[in-house]
Amino acid sequence: MSDLQQNLARAEGYLARFARDGVLNHIGGVSGPADSGETFETRSPADGRLLAKVARGGASDIDKAARAAKAAFRSWAALSGADRRKILHRIADGIVARADEIAFTECMDTGQALRFMSKAALRGAENFRFYADKAPEARDGQSIQAPGQVNITTRHPIGPVGVITPWNTPFMLSTWKIAPALAAGCTVVHKPAEFSPLTARLLVEIAEEAGLPKGVWNLVNGFGEDAGKALTMHPDIKAIAFVGESRTGSMIMRQGSDTLKRVHFELGGKNPVVVFADADLERAADAAVFMIYSLNGERCTSSSRLLVEESIHDAFVARVAEKAARIKVGHPLDPQTVIGPLIHEVHEKKVLSYFDIAREDGATLAVGGQKLGGEFAGGHYVAPTLFTGANQSMRIAQEEIFGPVLTAIPFRTEEEALAIANDVEYGLTGYIWTNDVTRAFRFSEGLEAGMIWVNSENVRHLPTPFGGVKNSGIGRDGGDWSFDFYMETKNIAFATVAHAIPKLGG
Structure with missing residues (x-):
């Protein structure tokens, strides 16, 4: 068996x-x-x-x-x-x-x-x-x-x-x-x-x-x-x-x-992973693949936009495409499976609709882009998908798809990368890959997101605040931030001297 x-x-x-x-x-x-x-x-x-x-x-x-x-x-x-x-x-x-x-x-x-x-x-x-x-x-x-x-x-x-x-x-x-x-x-x-x-x-x-x-x-x-x-x-x-x-x-x-x-x-989130040419590119590629294709891409913190410096864009995206093409899709109880079926036929229909939208907008399909049949018939299985040749005006770069779909976009300068990263209605997370520590501080300071990971995938530490800005949320979870929501703060003032009290009517 x-x-x-x-x-x-x-x-x-x-x-x-x-x-x-x-x-x-x-x-x-x-x-x-x-x-x-x-x-x-x-x-x-x-x-x-x-x-x-x-x-x-x-x-x-x-x-x-x-x-x-x-x-x-x-x-x-x-x-x-x-x-x-x-x-x-x-x-x-x-x-x-x-x-x-x-x-x-x-x-x-x-x-x-x-x-x-x-x-x-x-x-x-x-x-x-x-x-x-x-x-x-x-x-x-x-x-x-x-x-x-x-x-x-x-x-x-x-x-x-x-x-x-x-x-x-x-x-x-x-x-x-x-x-x-x-x-x-x-x-x-x-x-x-x-x-x-x-x-x-x-x-x-x-x-x-x-x-x-x-x-x-x-x-x-x-x-x-x-x-x-x-x-x-x-x-x-x-x-x-x-x-x-x-x-x-x-x-x-x-x-x-x-x-x-x-x-x-x-x-929701439409989170960028920003890869500069000086980064550890193999680790960055592994992290980018993990953060979009794990959990079927059905996660608010997924890195669904891949922003890559132009000088390394083609080689880096080819590396990501190669990894994505090897990901095993299968039954969720198969220990070898990485991507299982999407949650429901309604959600599957939504995810599949973006494949036609991407093509109509002029994006290039590099990997996937289809519902899987054959042995997967009867389930809601969608292949891990990568679109290239995209720009920030496309719907696949603006809207939360919430599936195993990655959109790659090139940038020339740090300023352009920051502008692209911030040009969405969401602001949950961001991922930055660079070995320039001053750039990492500078870029993370300008990035409109509630949580940012530098040279890392999403690694949660429970005492830290979790939450987003813009249309990605209100408030923070984690540590005492959770208590700020579930509790009311009361202030009690004790006089330690007999201060002067204004006398009215007497």
Whole structure:
């Protein structure tokens, strides 16, 4: 039996419960169907097979979840940071114990390759451990001196929060949002993406098995137009943390405006990787290939624009094309697979549409550019793709495709490279390859992006801020920046002298 056949057999065991029982909502510690009784289907992008029927929550389900989160808030917020730390560490332990189940389920639900998803659970556990250890200090503030006065600041959890997570790497991104919310003392209503709802169900189970009190974490499945809208408008929900596309973020901001809801958005990107002639070109090529073709290109931080100094452009792009052409496309549970199927036929159609757009705009197809058939029939498989001969006015250089599609653009000078890099509506990340340290400082200072890596692919360090500028988002995750969102800051001023008080009317 091949490795793929063995993995498929293991996946069948993990998925059997979902096929049998469906995916239920979980509100106030109780699992059940949507109030309406309605369901929707989640299918594997690998072959189109039905994985489960999912409860389609609506406004009444969201209302129950919000009220459950509100009822649980006071006691959870009052729990000491040390006690919250213990529970969050137990959640991390539970994630590690079920790491294989999480990885195999995520592969079949999203199409992501096992070589990447095998680490998703461990990264999720790491998120919980990081914020578990920060829970005891979440309320810490500052002592600020003034003449005749001492100011003491403290932080308090904002209240019940809504977390709306995306369909790409949903397990890890859910932990990235929910762990700091719980560490801060907030309660949560989680609405996962409808395209990939399975691991959200595993995660809330793990949390309650670890001792998280009922009602602290509530799960409602559904669509943005009903469950999502109800969550963003609900008066008991004090903040919305959202990961997804920029247009949806704009809609959420409008929907939450009547309740003056705080929002944190991690949105889209059209990120440049800028390669200068003096760079370590082999490492730069490997990094460029990794950051666009790993995770099927379905990542907000992907380096989807390859900006290369003109003197090395042709040779460097040929090197990238050679690497891209050798990438293995296959079933997500095949250990050798790098690129699996795209998440859904709707998204596949969007990605494929850009191939015609690129040709019409005059770009040259160097690698890929087609849907894969034959052994891939029935799934949403798209070949790793590279376009050359592009310029910044083309749609493939301006719009987020969110697939394994790279656009190469030459530049002559540092100034031109910076102008091209900044000439998009997004500003999430940027990647710079040069051995000139002064240029690296100069260029990164001018680059309009929330996160920049110099001579590196995306290597995350949890205490650092994560987020973008322009249409790529609002706010920052990571370290204490997460607590700035999930907590309110209070200042208390103590007079240390009997200062003069103005006398009015006496």
